[in-house]
Amino acid sequence: MRENKPKKKNQLLKYLSLTGVAAQMGITIYLASIVGKKLDIVYPNERHYYTIFITLFGVFLSMYILVKQLNRITKE
Numbered sequence: 001m002r003e004n005k006p007k008k009k010n011q012l013l014k015y016l017s018l019t020g021v022a023a024q025m026g027i028t029i030y031l032a033s034i035v036g037k038k039l040d041i042v043y044p045n046e047r048h049y050y051t052i053f054i055t056l057f058g059v060f061l062s063m064y065i066l067v068k069q070l071n072r073i074t075k076e
Contacts, residue, residue, distance in 0.1 A: 014073050021069065025062040032058025 036051035043050065 010076075014076070017069070017073060021066055025066065028062040028065070029055065029058045032061070 033051060033055045036048075036054035039050035039054065040048050
């Protein structure tokens with residue numbers, strides 16, 4: 001019985017570390033869209049290219065961070 005407790009606690013810590021991933025992804029994408037909108041105001045164009053491309057960069061960045069965190073968690 002004692003052997004299972006540390007294993008369960010370690011597994012619980014892994015799940016808790018993943019709970020903030022959605023918020024982290026949302027904040028990253030949101031901040032990227034804000035930067036894109038600011039750039040579109042400073043450098044106006046007809047199709048809001050800065051907002052589109054920088055938001056997509058934020059999505060890819062948040063996915064990269066997610067994969068790095070998942071790799072770190074599975075190695076532990």
